[in-house]
Amino acid sequence: MIHCEGLVKIYKTDDLEVVALQGLNLTVNDGEMMAIIGNSGSGKSTLLNILGGLDRPSAGQVRVGPWDLLKVTDDDLVKYKRDTVGFIWQNNARNLLPFLTALENVEMPMMFSGKVDRPYAKQLLEWVGLKERMHNKLTQLSGGEQQRVAIAISLANKPKMLLADEPTGSVDSRTSDIIMDIFRRFNRELGLTVVIVTHDLSLAGKVDRVVAIRDGLTSTEFIKRNPNLDHAPSLHGGSALDEVHEAYVVVDRVGRLQIPKEFLQALEIKDKASMEFDGEKILIRAPKPLEGETA
Numbered sequence: 001m002i003h004c005e006g007l008v009k010i011y012k013t014d015d016l017e018v019v020a021l022q023g024l025n026l027t028v029n030d031g032e033m034m035a036i037i038g039n040s041g042s043g044k045s046t047l048l049n050i051l052g053g054l055d056r057p058s059a060g061q062v063r064v065g066p067w068d069l070l071k072v073t074d075d076d077l078v079k080y081k082r083d084t085v086g087f088i089w090q091n092n093a094r095n096l097l098p099f100l101t102a103l104e105n106v107e108m109p110m111m112f113s114g115k116v117d118r119p120y121a122k123q124l125l126e127w128v129g130l131k132e133r134m135h136n137k138l139t140q141l142s143g144g145e146q147q148r149v150a151i152a153i154s155l156a157n158k159p160k161m162l163l164a165d166e167p168t169g170s171v172d173s174r175t176s177d178i179i180m181d182i183f184r185r186f187n188r189e190l191g192l193t194v195v196i197v198t199h200d201l202s203l204a205g206k207v208d209r210v211v212a213i214r215d216g217l218t219s220t221e222f223i224k225r226n227p228n229l230d231h232a233p234s235l236h237g238g239s240a241l242d243e244v245h246e247a248y249v250v251v252d253r254v255g256r257l258q259i260p261k262e263f264l265q266a267l268e269i270k271d272k273a274s275m276e277f278d279g280e281k282i283l284i285r286a287p288k289p290l291e292g293e294t295a
């Protein structure tokens with residue numbers, strides 16, 4: 001469904017250039033439910049905005065289904081945003097109209113694409129657990145309920161893929177569980193591909209795969225050991241990621257990988273390292289001091 005290779009995004013402001021994505025690789029399969037994690041500023045939202053057609057990449061490849069998002073025309077991008085992708089933000093005020101009812105809000109994107117399907121709008125609100133509240137104005141709903149309306153809206157045009165940027169960032173843990181269960185249901189029952197950007201490691205146990213982004217590059221992948229297990233048993237404060245996922249370092253097509261900063265600092269590796277292959281393992285060490293050099 002999603003294929004990014006060597007994806008680069010550079011933001012130019014007056015006299016400053018920020019390289020937000022530095023040649024990122026990522027593949028997401030059709031029907032997968034996965035999460036992207038990373039520290040603040042690592043490039044998560046930049047990636048999601050590019051995948052959602054809200055921002056243009058600077059270089060590299062990015063394809064979603066049949067769409068090439070580097071080359072797509074502005075007109076086609078409008079179609080892409082309307083038909084292929086649903087988007088959910090942490091701050092749902094961006095796609096909700098407070099003076100309309102929940103049902104009218106869900107019908108709004110249908111109206112823009114010229115085909116209002118009221119039974120389907122009602123069905124969506126029922127699926128997100130708001131059957132009894134669909135005729136309430138948005139101002140009469142709680143933050144968590146509004147977030148569920150936002151999910152229904154994002155699916156109004158039957159997209160193939162759902163992109164969610166910190167979808168549980170401003171709700172309590174019970175509502176967060178409800179939202180993740182809704183995503184899982186849509187993923188299983190409608191075959192929707194779901195990509196979630198989050199800081200929250202406790203969500204990790206509820207997705208099939210987690211990809212960590214560091215400094216604009218995919219660095220580590222965590223793949224669920226038992227894909228049938230939905231909930232992470234992280235009751236004793238341990239990281240859900242470690243408990244249910246196997247961690248892998250991402251190696252790109254030409255063999256590059258990212259060594260975590262803390263490892264480099266611990267070994268005082270700066271601009272080079274020595275590497276050895278012993279037939280089984282690859283060992284990376286601080287370079288031995290050359291003759292005449294002091295250690």
Ligand SMILES: Nc1ncnc2c1ncn2[C@@H]1O[C@H](COP(=O)(O)OP(=O)(O)OP(=O)(O)O)[C@@H](O)[C@H]1O
Pocket residue numbers: 011012013018019020038039040041042043044045046047
């Ligand atoms: N419109 C912009 N103009 C200039 N720089 C930007 C712009 N948007 C993002 N950046 C920069 O690009 C880098 C990546 O930002 P991004 O928002 O993608 O990170 P993030 O991982 O989503 O962070 P957070 O978790 O804090 O939302 C940061 O250094 C940020 O300052």
